Amino acid sequence: MQVGLVGWRGMVGSVLMQRMIAEKDFKNVASVFFSTSQSGQAVTLRDGREVVLKDANDLSQLLKMDAIVSCQGGDYTQKIHGPLRDAGWQGYWIDAASTLRMASNALVVLDPINIDDIHAALDDGKKDFIGGNCTTSLMMLAMHGLFRDELVEWVSAMTYQAASGAGAQNVRELIEQMGSIYEASKDDLASPKGGILDIDALVLDRMRAKEFPTEYFGTPLAGSLIPWIDADLGNGQSREEWKAQAETNKILGRQGDPIPVEGICVRIGAMRCHSQALTFKLSNSVPVLEVEKILGDANEWVSVIPNDKPSTISMLSPTSVTSTLNIPVGRVRKLNLPGNIYSAFTVGDQLLWGAAEPLRRMLQILVRR
Numbered sequence: 001m002q003v004g005l006v007g008w009r010g011m012v013g014s015v016l017m018q019r020m021i022a023e024k025d026f027k028n029v030a031s032v033f034f035s036t037s038q039s040g041q042a043v044t045l046r047d048g049r050e051v052v053l054k055d056a057n058d059l060s061q062l063l064k065m066d067a068i069v070s071c072q073g074g075d076y077t078q079k080i081h082g083p084l085r086d087a088g089w090q091g092y093w094i095d096a097a098s099t100l101r102m103a104s105n106a107l108v109v110l111d112p113i114n115i116d117d118i119h120a121a122l123d124d125g126k127k128d129f130i131g132g133n134c135t136t137s138l139m140m141l142a143m144h145g146l147f148r149d150e151l152v153e154w155v156s157a158m159t160y161q162a163a164s165g166a167g168a169q170n171v172r173e174l175i176e177q178m179g180s181i182y183e184a185s186k187d188d189l190a191s192p193k194g195g196i197l198d199i200d201a202l203v204l205d206r207m208r209a210k211e212f213p214t215e216y217f218g219t220p221l222a223g224s225l226i227p228w229i230d231a232d233l234g235n236g237q238s239r240e241e242w243k244a245q246a247e248t249n250k251i252l253g254r255q256g257d258p259i260p261v262e263g264i265c266v267r268i269g270a271m272r273c274h275s276q277a278l279t280f281k282l283s284n285s286v287p288v289l290e291v292e293k294i295l296g297d298a299n300e301w302v303s304v305i306p307n308d309k310p311s312t313i314s315m316l317s318p319t320s321v322t323s324t325l326n327i328p329v330g331r332v333r334k335l336n337l338p339g340n341i342y343s344a345f346t347v348g349d350q351l352l353w354g355a356a357e358p359l360r361r362m363l364q365i366l367v368r369r
């Protein structure tokens with residue numbers, strides 16, 4: 001199988017490469033590497049292979065591929081996918097971008113949950129398999145058991161999303177912002193007598209200064225937060241917030257009878273991992289121990305963290321979860337509110353289960369068929 005990889009040096013693409021090398025996926029396919037900006041250049045990949053990059057905008061090269069895995073972004077998909085299909089390309093398109101997710105002939109892939117739908121779509125001759133929104137996929141893996149048992153009436157997901165969710169350039173900017181803050185305050189910090197309000201004022205002055213690096217986020221993130229992610233839909237909702245309900249129900253095959261999923265999506269200064277405070281209503285009163293059992297038994301990646309302070313602060317944070325496929329869920333509690341309303345908190349690496357992992361697993365499903 002001839003597989004073209006586009007966007008492999010970006011945030012998602014780099015993690016995809018890491019995982020494919022770790023799982024020896026490249027042994028099963030002939031891989032061709034593309035770039036939109038570096039075609040013709042010779043590069044050394046993480047596994048030591050030397051390759052010359054092909055032009056990701058050259059349809060004649062792309063047409064030779066049996067499958068294309070794109071982590072390049074929505075603009076690229078918008079520009080290339082249609083013309084490729086119009087040119088008669090019959091290969092499999094596997095994509096991290098949201099552009100095609102809602103298309104009727106595309107399936108949103110999250111195989112621990114919808115493996116049967118994936119096989120049915122392949123049997124049906126479908127060719128477009130798209131990874132889900134990162135927060136949505138992570139929420140669904142965490143809540144898998146409750147969705148499977150049809151216990152969920154609605155979910156509110158308040159998110160705490162990492163800088164890397166916005167891409168490689170944004171991660172660099174977050175670190176530059178952190179460095180700039182330290183630079184502004186380091187002399188006062190070094191002196192044990194430095195007054196805390198003086199330090200606070202220095203930091204704030206720097207964060208509000210013109211030279212503070214904000215090209216990619218548009219505003220300070222380090223030392224602050226941004227309660228808006230993705231486009232403005234004009235109805236008070238961001239596109240990131242809209243995706244949660246739309247994609248959850250597409251993955252569950254419940255578009256005709258959707259489960260309401262709502263929330264506010266917030267960017268925070270974490271490097272990697274999206275965290276979510278979940279509030280959900282169950283259709284009946286289920287003891288907390290049973291809720292925890294249903295959550296913990298649903299798939300091999302989810303684990304329940306005891307609802308106590310030491311366990312929570314050591315096991316339910318971006319720092320402990322980053323670079324793992326673990327989906328810890330903790331803070332499970334029946335809330336002091338009327339009705340069967342519960343809370344949970346979950347953390348997941350949005351570059352792994354939230355992006356790269358469903359794509360590499362989709363490619364492996366194709367290879368095995």
Ligand code: NAP
Binds near residue numbers: 009038350354355
């Ligand atoms: P990204 O890091 O911005 O990378 C996209 C492309 O930017 C790269 O393939 C590269 O293309 C180019 N690029 C320019 N300067 C670069 C630099 N300094 N370092 C690395 N690459 C650079 O984007 P991404 O976050 O991986 O997102 C790709 C797609 O996945 C988007 O559609 C996004 O919405 C989706 N997604 C992202 C996440 C996430 O957590 N980040 C999660 C789920 C889905 P060339 O080599 O062609 O120049």
